[in-house]
């Protein structure tokens with residue numbers, strides 16, 4: 161089932177299915193390595209606020225990224 | 241060899257990869273470093289000397305790719321794409337190879353003459369990541385040198401390579417293979433470019449332009465359109481794209497995936513993970529510091545502790561400085577009988593009291609800067625941004641805005657500049673206009689003096705309340721600006737969060753000293769001149785020279801120029817605020833820089849043996865209510881000329897005027913509100 165990243169509980173690991181939104185948002189996320197198919201681990205989140213994710217399937221250390229609430233409503237993921 | 245002079249080498253890389261640290265080591269410069277993405281917001285030029293050859297090195301803001309979103313990124317992108325540096329050093333973060341390589345590939349596609357500094361190998365090793373740099377060099381087709389910028393390891397080798405590679409030209413690379421269909425399309429577009437806009441491919445590589453056009457990069461489209469025949473090219477590319485989209489539905493995604501595939505293939509070959517991913521310090525700290533409930537409490541605790549630390553440690557030193565300067569030095573100068581009385585007064589009552597009182601706060605300011613440097617380097621800034629994002633979004637800002645505000649607690653000038661990293665224009669302008677409300681270190685001595693003069697036991701709490709006002713007002717003004725002037729939806733908030741690192745004492749020390757030096761420099765220049773000027777205006781008046789003892793005789797002083805000027809304000813516009821004329825004078829000159837407020841009060845009230853606060857208390861210069869109103873006024877009204885000049889150069893005169901106007905109106909209104917509130921409670 162596809163849900164926005166904003167609704168994922170901390171600790172879960174999810175796969176990015178679809179990113180909606182304008183070109184700007186889109187290519188910024190891509191250059192940061194958040195693209196369709198990537199596995200993300202949700203580290204922390206604040207209800208109705210930002211989310212910290214880790215790109216879980218990277219080789220080497222996993223960089224952390226903060227995504228604002230609006231952004232997280234545009235990134236659709238499913239349980240991985 | 242001498243022809244190597246005049247060469248320009250650029251440092252490019254993802255944010256926080258250590259470009260500025262390498263720059264400092266190469267040039268002996270003092271570029272600002274810190275552990276969050278977006279520290280460098282302007283290109284900085286330095287000179288590297290090697291074997292008596294001089295090469296210019298340019299430190300650039302960080303970028304993730306050659307598409308720029310914010311002002312700082314545009315500076316970096318334009319430099320690499322348009323200025324054609326003779327060598328690009330791509331600083332690659334060894335702990336985060338994938339992201340760094342994405343940029344490295346983009347720069348290679350641009351066919352720039354490139355070498356790689358594989359930085360932070362120490363941190364990578366700590367995490368059990370070992371990178372085969374020779375293999376990496378082979379796969380990328382360019383030299384790769386492992387470095388540790390903070391210790392200087394690998395830097396000697398880097399210098400040698402710079403010397404060897406600078407000025408070489410780089411041929412075509414097909415580092416990323418885009419697959420049969422796209423590669424054919426790229427060739428087609430290259431042919432179209434050659435036929436229609438041959439000039440553009442003399443300036444930029446044709447493969448690069450073709451890739452960017454197929455990706456529909458708005459910047460490159462604009463570039464092509466600016467040439468005669470460009471529109472024709474774009475029409476043809478549109479057709480090719482349409483054809484391609486029959487086979488590949490999302491072209492941009494497909495191209496990004498091809499790049500990441502290339503990166504993955506490289507990374508797989510070069511990384512030897514020797515240890516399994518364990519629990520790191522960053523994991524542990526973040527589980528508390530970014531916890532949804534504990535996080536905000538820890539933030540308050542951390543900031544409060546830093547504040548107390550700066551206070552407690554420095555108080556005895558401030559007292560000591562004050563005794564030495566205002567007591568001992570002042571009396572010694574007055575005791576020098578060979579000085580003419582006017583000169584003794586200038587040196588003792590003017591310079592020593594005026595500048596000395598400001599300088600006596602140096603220990604406090606240094607401790608404050610130490611705390612700030614610690615916050616910046618440990619990696620906590622991005623965590624604060626995360627924690628406040630939800631709150632800030634209610635005021636039309638993203639969490640990122642907190643970074644300029646925190647920097648602003650040090651000085652408002654770099655705070656205004658730091659807003660460049662905010663992508664959304666409306667948010668950025670709002671942030672730049674509220675940055676002056678961040679209560680800078682120059683305002684701290686004013687609060688200290690007033691708080692110790694009238695609030696004594698609760699002085700610390702009263703000073704702390706200024707910081708709360710500062711943030712609260714910044715948010716409220718932001719809300720007003722976002723509703724009335726800079727309307728528009730909030731843009732998304734995305735920010736990389738670096739791991740925590742234990743700050744190095746040499747870097748923290750350097751940063752503390754650089755900031756303190758600026759404070760001392762200001763004391764010795766602007767403040768000194770200001771203070772001499774005020775002394776001059778205080779010992780003279782419409783009737784001429786009033787005598788060197790004017791400063792110790794309130795009656796005489798009232799007839800000086802400063803007396804007349806102060807009264808012109810205190811009896812008119814400042815009348816409802818119940819401030820003495822001397823306070824008006826301090827505020828007028830404080831327009832130049834906030835330190836002058838304390839300096840002026842020191843001259844006009846005179847300082848006894850026990851310092852300015854005691855002198856103010858004895859003279860009953862302030863009541864708690866007028867004192868608090870004064871602190872509020874100093875918090876809000878124009879921080880200094882330099883900040884206004886920065887707003888002007890960053891955004892234009894219109895906004896500089898707007899900043900001054902809102903600050904003056906708000907300062908006056910709130911100071912008046914404090915006074916009225918005091919009246920209401922009957923505690924004048």
Ligand SMILES: Nc1nc2c(ncn2[C@@H]2O[C@H](COP(=O)(O)OP(=O)(O)OP(=O)(O)O)[C@@H](O)[C@H]2O)c(=O)[nH]1
Nearest residue numbers: 256257258259260261274278279280302360388389
């Ligand atoms: N351990 C370690 N730390 C490093 C190394 N290089 C840089 N740092 C630290 O990493 C942080 C970032 O360094 P900067 O030089 O500011 O990075 P930058 O690439 O200029 O960053 P931006 O200007 O934000 O793009 C600082 O806290 C440095 O002290 C390294 O090789 N090893």
Ligand SMILES: [Mg+2]
Nearest residue numbers: 259260279280
């Ligand atoms: Mg930098």
